[in-house]
Amino acid sequence: MSVEERLPTDERPVLVFVGYADTMTGFITTSSYFCFDANPHWQWDGLTQDEQKTLFWMPLPEPPGKEG
Structure with a gap:
């Protein structure tokens, strides 16, 4: 989902x-949105060069369960 639509409500x-945003060139990783900070931010914002920023996010899938 786009960060413009909604942001995570926990950390x-x-x-x-x-x-x-203009070329969709970048990378996929895990990050946290620090929504309870005085200045809410993504872990990666300010740590990457140029104009890269977090554009999309989704919850992590559940880990696979044990069978048997």
């Missing part, structure tokens, strides 16, 4: 796409 790790 659990999520799957994110960090990149350039």
